[in-house]
Amino acid sequence: MYTAADLRKGLKITIDNEPYIITHFDFAKPGKGQALYRTKLKNMITGSTLDRTYRSGETFEPANLEDRVMQYLYKEDDHYCFMDNTTFEQIHISEDAMGDAKNYLIDNLQVDVLLFREKAIGVDVPNFVNLRVVQTDPWVKGDTSGSDSKPATVETGYVLRVPPFIEEGELITIDTRTGEYSTRVKG
Protein backbone atom coordinates (compact mmCIF):
# COMPACT_ATOMS: atom_id res chain seq x y z
CA MET A 1 0.00 0.00 0.00
CA TYR A 2 1.10 3.54 -0.71
CA THR A 3 0.07 6.50 1.44
CA ALA A 4 -0.63 9.99 0.10
CA ALA A 5 2.91 10.98 1.14
CA ASP A 6 4.31 8.41 -1.34
CA LEU A 7 2.56 9.98 -4.33
CA ARG A 8 4.90 11.34 -7.00
CA LYS A 9 5.12 11.69 -10.75
CA GLY A 10 5.44 8.34 -12.50
CA LEU A 11 3.92 6.28 -9.66
CA LYS A 12 1.37 3.68 -10.77
CA ILE A 13 -1.69 3.19 -8.61
CA THR A 14 -4.96 1.29 -8.87
CA ILE A 15 -8.24 3.24 -8.91
CA ASP A 16 -11.57 1.42 -9.35
CA ASN A 17 -9.64 -1.70 -10.37
CA GLU A 18 -7.83 0.01 -13.21
CA PRO A 19 -4.16 0.98 -13.44
CA TYR A 20 -3.31 4.68 -13.51
CA ILE A 21 0.00 6.49 -13.82
CA ILE A 22 0.55 9.88 -12.14
CA THR A 23 1.49 12.32 -14.90
CA HIS A 24 1.53 15.51 -12.79
CA PHE A 25 1.97 15.84 -9.06
CA ASP A 26 2.12 18.72 -6.63
CA PHE A 27 1.87 19.21 -2.91
CA ALA A 28 -0.41 21.97 -1.68
CA LYS A 29 -1.16 23.25 1.79
CA PRO A 30 -3.32 26.25 2.49
CA GLY A 31 -1.87 28.35 5.32
CA LYS A 32 -2.79 26.56 8.50
CA GLY A 33 -4.77 23.92 6.63
CA GLN A 34 -4.22 20.30 5.84
CA ALA A 35 -1.80 18.88 3.32
CA LEU A 36 -3.33 18.16 -0.08
CA TYR A 37 -1.77 16.05 -2.79
CA ARG A 38 -2.89 17.17 -6.25
CA THR A 39 -2.49 14.74 -9.12
CA LYS A 40 -3.26 14.29 -12.78
CA LEU A 41 -3.69 10.62 -13.57
CA LYS A 42 -3.73 8.72 -16.84
CA ASN A 43 -5.63 5.48 -17.21
CA MET A 44 -3.11 3.00 -18.58
CA ILE A 45 -5.75 1.02 -20.44
CA THR A 46 -8.00 3.68 -21.96
CA GLY A 47 -5.60 6.65 -21.90
CA SER A 48 -8.28 8.86 -20.34
CA THR A 49 -7.11 11.38 -17.73
CA LEU A 50 -8.37 12.38 -14.30
CA ASP A 51 -7.64 15.23 -11.88
CA ARG A 52 -7.71 14.03 -8.30
CA THR A 53 -6.78 15.68 -5.01
CA TYR A 54 -5.92 13.46 -2.07
CA ARG A 55 -5.42 14.12 1.64
CA SER A 56 -2.84 12.75 4.00
CA GLY A 57 -3.99 9.46 5.48
CA GLU A 58 -5.44 8.13 2.23
CA THR A 59 -3.96 4.88 0.96
CA PHE A 60 -3.50 3.48 -2.52
CA GLU A 61 -3.01 0.05 -3.97
CA PRO A 62 0.01 -0.10 -6.27
CA ALA A 63 -0.74 -1.00 -9.89
CA ASN A 64 1.69 -3.83 -10.46
CA LEU A 65 2.32 -4.03 -14.16
CA GLU A 66 4.34 -6.77 -15.68
CA ASP A 67 6.25 -6.50 -18.91
CA ARG A 68 6.82 -9.81 -20.69
CA VAL A 69 8.56 -10.65 -23.95
CA MET A 70 6.25 -12.88 -26.01
CA GLN A 71 6.08 -14.36 -29.46
CA TYR A 72 3.11 -13.98 -31.84
CA LEU A 73 1.58 -17.31 -32.82
CA TYR A 74 -1.71 -16.85 -34.66
CA LYS A 75 -5.03 -15.02 -34.85
CA GLU A 76 -8.28 -16.71 -33.85
CA ASP A 77 -11.58 -14.88 -34.37
CA ASP A 78 -11.03 -11.46 -32.81
CA HIS A 79 -8.22 -12.60 -30.52
CA TYR A 80 -4.49 -12.80 -31.01
CA CYS A 81 -2.52 -15.62 -29.47
CA PHE A 82 0.96 -15.09 -27.96
CA MET A 83 3.41 -17.38 -26.20
CA ASP A 84 5.90 -16.63 -23.45
CA ASN A 85 9.22 -17.91 -24.76
CA THR A 86 10.51 -19.01 -21.39
CA THR A 87 7.43 -20.52 -19.71
CA PHE A 88 5.67 -21.50 -22.99
CA GLU A 89 2.50 -20.12 -21.43
CA GLN A 90 0.02 -18.88 -24.03
CA ILE A 91 -2.30 -15.89 -23.70
CA HIS A 92 -5.01 -14.33 -25.84
CA ILE A 93 -5.22 -10.60 -26.42
CA SER A 94 -8.31 -8.89 -27.77
CA GLU A 95 -8.20 -6.80 -30.91
CA ASP A 96 -9.04 -3.67 -28.89
CA ALA A 97 -6.08 -4.12 -26.56
CA MET A 98 -3.78 -4.69 -29.53
CA GLY A 99 -4.24 -1.19 -30.93
CA ASP A 100 -2.10 -0.44 -33.97
CA ALA A 101 0.26 -3.30 -33.12
CA LYS A 102 -2.05 -5.65 -35.02
CA ASN A 103 -0.91 -4.06 -38.30
CA TYR A 104 2.56 -5.48 -37.89
CA LEU A 105 2.01 -9.00 -36.60
CA ILE A 106 3.80 -11.66 -38.57
CA ASP A 107 4.43 -15.17 -37.36
CA ASN A 108 7.02 -15.43 -34.58
CA LEU A 109 7.34 -11.64 -34.13
CA GLN A 110 8.72 -10.81 -30.68
CA VAL A 111 6.67 -8.22 -28.81
CA ASP A 112 6.54 -6.69 -25.31
CA VAL A 113 3.22 -7.45 -23.64
CA LEU A 114 2.14 -5.25 -20.71
CA LEU A 115 0.05 -7.18 -18.19
CA PHE A 116 -2.12 -5.87 -15.35
CA ARG A 117 -3.55 -8.53 -13.04
CA GLU A 118 -2.70 -11.25 -15.59
CA LYS A 119 -4.61 -9.39 -18.29
CA ALA A 120 -2.83 -7.92 -21.30
CA ILE A 121 -3.47 -4.20 -21.59
CA GLY A 122 -0.99 -3.28 -24.27
CA VAL A 123 1.42 -4.65 -26.83
CA ASP A 124 4.62 -2.96 -27.94
CA VAL A 125 6.07 -4.11 -31.25
CA PRO A 126 9.64 -3.28 -32.36
CA ASN A 127 10.10 0.27 -33.75
CA PHE A 128 10.87 -1.17 -37.18
CA VAL A 129 9.38 -4.29 -38.78
CA ASN A 130 9.94 -5.79 -42.25
CA LEU A 131 6.80 -6.81 -44.12
CA ARG A 132 6.28 -8.13 -47.64
CA VAL A 133 4.15 -6.19 -50.12
CA VAL A 134 1.35 -8.45 -51.39
CA GLN A 135 -0.48 -5.97 -53.58
CA THR A 136 0.39 -2.69 -55.25
CA ASP A 137 -0.19 -1.27 -58.71
CA PRO A 138 2.83 -1.36 -61.02
CA TRP A 139 4.74 1.84 -61.67
CA VAL A 140 3.63 3.12 -65.07
CA LYS A 141 6.62 4.60 -66.87
CA GLY A 142 5.83 8.02 -68.14
CA ASP A 143 3.26 8.64 -65.43
CA THR A 144 2.93 12.40 -65.41
CA SER A 145 0.42 12.67 -62.56
CA GLY A 146 3.33 13.81 -60.40
CA SER A 147 2.28 11.48 -57.60
CA ASP A 148 5.26 10.45 -55.49
CA SER A 149 3.53 7.63 -53.62
CA LYS A 150 0.94 4.93 -54.14
CA PRO A 151 -1.04 2.58 -51.89
CA ALA A 152 0.34 -0.86 -51.06
CA THR A 153 -1.05 -3.76 -49.03
CA VAL A 154 1.38 -5.78 -46.90
CA GLU A 155 1.08 -9.38 -45.76
CA THR A 156 -0.81 -8.46 -42.57
CA GLY A 157 -3.51 -6.70 -44.60
CA TYR A 158 -2.27 -3.26 -43.52
CA VAL A 159 -2.42 -0.62 -46.26
CA LEU A 160 0.08 2.25 -46.42
CA ARG A 161 1.61 4.69 -48.91
CA VAL A 162 4.88 3.60 -50.54
CA PRO A 163 7.12 5.16 -53.21
CA PRO A 164 6.14 4.38 -56.82
CA PHE A 165 9.15 2.09 -57.45
CA ILE A 166 8.07 -0.52 -54.86
CA GLU A 167 6.80 -3.71 -56.51
CA GLU A 168 4.70 -6.63 -55.37
CA GLY A 169 6.71 -9.26 -53.53
CA GLU A 170 9.27 -6.78 -52.22
CA LEU A 171 10.17 -6.54 -48.53
CA ILE A 172 9.82 -3.07 -46.95
CA THR A 173 10.64 -1.64 -43.52
CA ILE A 174 7.83 0.17 -41.68
CA ASP A 175 8.29 2.54 -38.73
CA THR A 176 5.66 1.22 -36.30
CA ARG A 177 5.63 4.46 -34.30
CA THR A 178 4.21 6.37 -37.28
CA GLY A 179 2.87 3.52 -39.38
CA GLU A 180 4.76 4.91 -42.37
CA TYR A 181 7.07 3.42 -44.98
CA SER A 182 10.70 3.73 -43.98
CA THR A 183 12.88 1.98 -46.56
CA ARG A 184 13.12 -0.88 -49.04
CA VAL A 185 14.90 -4.03 -47.88
CA LYS A 186 17.42 -5.01 -50.54
CA GLY A 187 17.99 -8.53 -51.64
Add this chain to the structure above:
Amino acid sequence: MFFEEKGYLEVETPFRIPAPAPEAQIDAIPSDGWFLQTSPELCMKRLLAAGYPRIFQICRCWRAGERGTRHLSEFTMLEWYRAQADYRVLMDETEELVRAAAGVDSISYRGTRIDLSLPWERITVRDAFQRYTDTTAEAALAAGTFDELMVEEIEPRLGIGRPTFIHDYPASCSALARLKSDDPSVAERFELYLGGLEIANAFSELIDPVEQRARFEAEAAQRARDGKHGYPMPEKFLAALAEMPEAAGIALGLDRLVMVLLDAQSIDEVVAFTTEEL
Protein backbone atom coordinates in the same frame (compact mmCIF):
# COMPACT_ATOMS: atom_id res chain seq x y z
CA MET B 1 17.98 48.48 6.85
CA PHE B 2 14.22 48.35 6.32
CA PHE B 3 13.63 47.05 9.82
CA GLU B 4 16.32 49.09 11.53
CA GLU B 5 14.82 52.30 10.17
CA LYS B 6 11.52 51.30 11.73
CA GLY B 7 13.09 50.61 15.11
CA TYR B 8 13.10 46.81 14.87
CA LEU B 9 15.77 44.79 16.65
CA GLU B 10 17.17 41.73 14.92
CA VAL B 11 17.01 38.69 17.20
CA GLU B 12 18.12 35.07 17.15
CA THR B 13 16.25 32.29 18.91
CA PRO B 14 17.09 28.56 19.11
CA PHE B 15 16.20 26.35 16.15
CA ARG B 16 15.82 23.29 18.32
CA ILE B 17 13.03 23.55 20.87
CA PRO B 18 11.33 21.16 23.34
CA ALA B 19 7.72 22.13 22.58
CA PRO B 20 6.47 23.59 19.29
CA ALA B 21 2.98 25.09 19.12
CA PRO B 22 0.62 22.11 18.98
CA GLU B 23 -1.06 22.95 15.68
CA ALA B 24 -3.19 20.24 14.07
CA GLN B 25 -1.81 20.57 10.55
CA ILE B 26 1.85 21.46 11.11
CA ASP B 27 4.24 18.59 11.81
CA ALA B 28 7.61 19.22 13.44
CA ILE B 29 10.67 17.09 12.75
CA PRO B 30 11.94 15.36 15.92
CA SER B 31 15.53 16.12 16.93
CA ASP B 32 17.12 14.12 19.74
CA GLY B 33 13.98 14.17 21.89
CA TRP B 34 13.16 17.80 21.05
CA PHE B 35 11.98 19.29 17.75
CA LEU B 36 13.28 21.51 14.97
CA GLN B 37 11.22 24.70 15.02
CA THR B 38 8.35 24.97 12.54
CA SER B 39 8.48 28.74 13.14
CA PRO B 40 10.29 30.98 15.66
CA GLU B 41 6.88 32.22 16.83
CA LEU B 42 6.84 31.03 20.43
CA CYS B 43 10.34 32.23 21.33
CA MET B 44 9.80 35.55 19.60
CA LYS B 45 6.58 36.13 21.53
CA ARG B 46 8.48 35.41 24.75
CA LEU B 47 10.86 38.20 23.75
CA LEU B 48 7.87 40.51 23.23
CA ALA B 49 6.68 39.55 26.71
CA ALA B 50 10.18 40.29 28.03
CA GLY B 51 9.87 43.86 26.80
CA TYR B 52 11.28 44.01 23.26
CA PRO B 53 8.53 45.85 21.37
CA ARG B 54 9.74 45.43 17.77
CA ILE B 55 11.74 42.40 16.71
CA PHE B 56 12.54 40.56 13.49
CA GLN B 57 14.39 37.40 12.55
CA ILE B 58 15.42 35.56 9.39
CA CYS B 59 15.87 31.88 10.15
CA ARG B 60 15.50 28.32 8.97
CA CYS B 61 12.32 26.41 9.75
CA TRP B 62 11.45 22.77 9.20
CA ARG B 63 8.12 21.09 8.50
CA ALA B 64 7.82 17.34 8.09
CA GLY B 65 6.40 15.99 4.85
CA GLU B 66 6.08 19.31 3.04
CA ARG B 67 7.59 19.05 -0.43
CA GLY B 68 6.33 20.29 -3.78
CA THR B 69 6.97 23.02 -6.31
CA ARG B 70 6.14 25.59 -3.59
CA HIS B 71 7.36 23.72 -0.51
CA LEU B 72 10.66 22.61 0.93
CA SER B 73 10.81 20.71 4.18
CA GLU B 74 13.61 23.11 5.23
CA PHE B 75 12.96 26.71 4.26
CA THR B 76 13.75 30.29 5.24
CA MET B 77 11.29 32.38 7.19
CA LEU B 78 11.25 36.09 7.89
CA GLU B 79 9.17 36.84 10.97
CA TRP B 80 8.53 40.15 12.62
CA TYR B 81 6.48 41.15 15.64
CA ARG B 82 5.28 44.55 16.66
CA ALA B 83 3.78 45.51 20.02
CA GLN B 84 0.80 47.87 20.18
CA ALA B 85 -0.20 47.05 16.63
CA ASP B 86 -2.84 44.92 14.95
CA TYR B 87 -2.89 42.96 11.69
CA ARG B 88 -3.89 46.01 9.63
CA VAL B 89 -0.68 47.78 10.62
CA LEU B 90 1.22 44.71 9.41
CA MET B 91 -0.61 44.76 6.06
CA ASP B 92 0.71 48.29 5.53
CA GLU B 93 4.22 47.30 6.62
CA THR B 94 4.17 44.22 4.38
CA GLU B 95 3.23 46.38 1.40
CA GLU B 96 6.17 48.61 2.17
CA LEU B 97 8.59 45.73 2.60
CA VAL B 98 7.64 43.88 -0.60
CA ARG B 99 7.71 47.11 -2.61
CA ALA B 100 11.15 47.93 -1.19
CA ALA B 101 12.43 44.40 -1.92
CA ALA B 102 11.12 44.51 -5.50
CA GLY B 103 12.49 48.01 -6.15
CA VAL B 104 10.18 48.35 -9.16
CA ASP B 105 6.50 49.19 -9.59
CA SER B 106 5.55 46.06 -11.43
CA ILE B 107 6.90 42.53 -11.82
CA SER B 108 6.24 39.65 -14.18
CA TYR B 109 5.41 36.29 -12.65
CA ARG B 110 4.26 33.17 -14.52
CA GLY B 111 3.42 35.14 -17.64
CA THR B 112 1.34 37.86 -16.01
CA ARG B 113 2.21 41.29 -14.67
CA ILE B 114 1.67 42.15 -11.05
CA ASP B 115 1.31 45.85 -10.38
CA LEU B 116 2.87 46.60 -6.99
CA SER B 117 1.61 50.18 -6.73
CA LEU B 118 -0.83 50.89 -3.90
CA PRO B 119 -3.51 50.12 -2.98
CA TRP B 120 -3.32 46.32 -2.92
CA GLU B 121 -6.47 44.26 -2.96
CA ARG B 122 -7.94 43.37 0.43
CA ILE B 123 -10.69 40.75 0.49
CA THR B 124 -12.20 38.80 3.37
CA VAL B 125 -12.30 35.01 3.31
CA ARG B 126 -16.09 35.25 3.38
CA ASP B 127 -16.17 37.48 0.27
CA ALA B 128 -13.60 35.32 -1.51
CA PHE B 129 -15.82 32.24 -1.09
CA GLN B 130 -18.78 34.23 -2.36
CA ARG B 131 -16.86 35.51 -5.36
CA TYR B 132 -14.95 32.40 -6.39
CA THR B 133 -16.98 29.38 -5.19
CA ASP B 134 -20.57 28.09 -5.15
CA THR B 135 -20.65 27.84 -1.39
CA THR B 136 -19.89 29.82 1.76
CA ALA B 137 -16.86 29.56 4.00
CA GLU B 138 -19.10 28.30 6.84
CA ALA B 139 -20.69 25.60 4.68
CA ALA B 140 -17.31 24.54 3.29
CA LEU B 141 -15.91 24.18 6.81
CA ALA B 142 -18.91 22.11 7.87
CA ALA B 143 -18.57 19.90 4.77
CA GLY B 144 -14.81 19.49 5.20
CA THR B 145 -14.06 21.08 1.82
CA PHE B 146 -12.64 24.40 3.03
CA ASP B 147 -9.00 23.54 2.29
CA GLU B 148 -9.72 22.02 -1.15
CA LEU B 149 -11.73 25.05 -2.23
CA MET B 150 -9.02 27.35 -0.96
CA VAL B 151 -6.34 25.51 -2.92
CA GLU B 152 -8.29 24.81 -6.10
CA GLU B 153 -10.72 27.70 -6.52
CA ILE B 154 -9.54 30.64 -4.47
CA GLU B 155 -5.73 30.73 -4.18
CA PRO B 156 -5.12 30.61 -7.96
CA ARG B 157 -7.20 33.80 -8.29
CA LEU B 158 -5.47 35.78 -5.54
CA GLY B 159 -2.71 38.25 -6.30
CA ILE B 160 -3.41 38.28 -10.04
CA GLY B 161 -2.75 41.71 -11.53
CA ARG B 162 -1.98 43.12 -8.09
CA PRO B 163 -1.15 41.60 -4.70
CA THR B 164 -4.02 40.42 -2.52
CA PHE B 165 -4.45 40.31 1.24
CA ILE B 166 -7.10 37.73 2.11
CA HIS B 167 -8.17 38.30 5.69
CA ASP B 168 -10.58 37.50 8.52
CA TYR B 169 -10.26 33.71 8.57
CA PRO B 170 -12.79 31.49 10.33
CA ALA B 171 -11.93 31.28 14.02
CA SER B 172 -11.26 27.54 13.76
CA CYS B 173 -8.44 28.13 11.23
CA SER B 174 -6.44 30.38 13.53
CA ALA B 175 -4.96 28.67 16.59
CA LEU B 176 -2.88 31.63 17.79
CA ALA B 177 -4.83 34.61 16.45
CA ARG B 178 -7.08 37.07 18.24
CA LEU B 179 -10.77 36.97 17.31
CA LYS B 180 -12.38 40.09 15.91
CA SER B 181 -14.14 41.96 18.70
CA ASP B 182 -17.15 42.87 16.55
CA ASP B 183 -17.39 39.43 14.91
CA PRO B 184 -15.92 36.59 16.99
CA SER B 185 -16.70 34.05 14.24
CA VAL B 186 -13.53 35.23 12.48
CA ALA B 187 -9.95 35.85 13.54
CA GLU B 188 -7.80 38.88 12.74
CA ARG B 189 -5.57 36.92 10.43
CA PHE B 190 -4.41 37.55 6.87
CA GLU B 191 -2.37 35.93 4.15
CA LEU B 192 -0.62 37.75 1.32
CA TYR B 193 -0.75 36.33 -2.23
CA LEU B 194 1.20 37.31 -5.32
CA GLY B 195 0.37 35.52 -8.54
CA GLY B 196 -1.58 32.79 -6.71
CA LEU B 197 1.37 32.07 -4.43
CA GLU B 198 1.03 32.48 -0.65
CA ILE B 199 3.85 34.69 0.57
CA ALA B 200 3.00 35.48 4.18
CA ASN B 201 0.66 34.70 7.05
CA ALA B 202 -0.02 37.16 9.86
CA PHE B 203 -2.37 37.92 12.70
CA SER B 204 -3.20 40.05 15.67
CA GLU B 205 -1.82 37.94 18.47
CA LEU B 206 -3.98 36.15 21.00
CA ILE B 207 -2.60 37.19 24.42
CA ASP B 208 -5.06 35.45 26.73
CA PRO B 209 -3.19 32.46 28.25
CA VAL B 210 -6.39 30.66 29.29
CA GLU B 211 -7.92 30.92 25.82
CA GLN B 212 -4.58 29.98 24.22
CA ARG B 213 -4.28 26.84 26.37
CA ALA B 214 -7.83 25.80 25.43
CA ARG B 215 -7.02 26.27 21.72
CA PHE B 216 -3.80 24.27 22.03
CA GLU B 217 -5.73 21.48 23.75
CA ALA B 218 -8.27 21.46 20.91
CA GLU B 219 -5.45 21.30 18.32
CA ALA B 220 -3.73 18.52 20.28
CA ALA B 221 -6.99 16.57 20.39
CA GLN B 222 -7.31 16.93 16.61
CA ARG B 223 -3.74 15.64 16.22
CA ALA B 224 -4.63 12.62 18.35
CA ARG B 225 -7.74 11.97 16.23
CA ASP B 226 -5.59 12.13 13.10
CA GLY B 227 -3.18 9.61 14.60
CA LYS B 228 -0.30 12.12 14.76
CA HIS B 229 2.29 12.29 17.51
CA GLY B 230 1.67 14.79 20.29
CA TYR B 231 3.88 17.59 21.59
CA PRO B 232 4.53 18.66 25.18
CA MET B 233 2.41 21.70 26.13
CA PRO B 234 4.61 24.82 25.71
CA GLU B 235 4.20 25.85 29.36
CA LYS B 236 6.90 28.54 29.42
CA PHE B 237 5.31 30.22 26.42
CA LEU B 238 1.86 30.11 28.03
CA ALA B 239 3.29 31.57 31.25
CA ALA B 240 4.96 34.41 29.31
CA LEU B 241 1.76 35.16 27.39
CA ALA B 242 0.27 36.81 30.49
CA GLU B 243 3.03 39.44 30.25
CA MET B 244 2.81 39.93 26.48
CA PRO B 245 1.54 43.30 25.22
CA GLU B 246 -1.05 43.66 22.48
CA ALA B 247 0.88 42.79 19.32
CA ALA B 248 0.74 41.56 15.77
CA GLY B 249 3.16 39.21 14.07
CA ILE B 250 3.86 37.93 10.58
CA ALA B 251 5.69 35.00 9.02
CA LEU B 252 6.87 35.59 5.45
CA GLY B 253 8.29 32.77 3.34
CA LEU B 254 11.48 34.32 2.03
CA ASP B 255 12.06 31.62 -0.60
CA ARG B 256 8.54 32.26 -1.93
CA LEU B 257 9.11 36.01 -2.12
CA VAL B 258 12.34 35.39 -4.03
CA MET B 259 10.45 33.03 -6.35
CA VAL B 260 7.98 35.75 -7.26
CA LEU B 261 10.61 38.46 -7.66
CA LEU B 262 12.77 36.23 -9.89
CA ASP B 263 9.83 34.64 -11.73
CA ALA B 264 10.90 31.13 -10.67
CA GLN B 265 8.54 28.27 -11.53
CA SER B 266 9.67 26.10 -8.64
CA ILE B 267 11.11 26.71 -5.19
CA ASP B 268 13.98 24.43 -6.25
CA GLU B 269 15.28 27.28 -8.43
CA VAL B 270 15.88 29.65 -5.52
CA VAL B 271 17.91 27.42 -3.19
CA ALA B 272 21.43 26.07 -3.63
CA PHE B 273 20.47 22.55 -2.60
CA THR B 274 17.11 20.82 -2.32
CA THR B 275 16.64 17.88 0.03
CA GLU B 276 16.92 15.48 -2.89
CA GLU B 277 20.27 16.95 -3.93
CA LEU B 278 21.95 16.23 -0.59
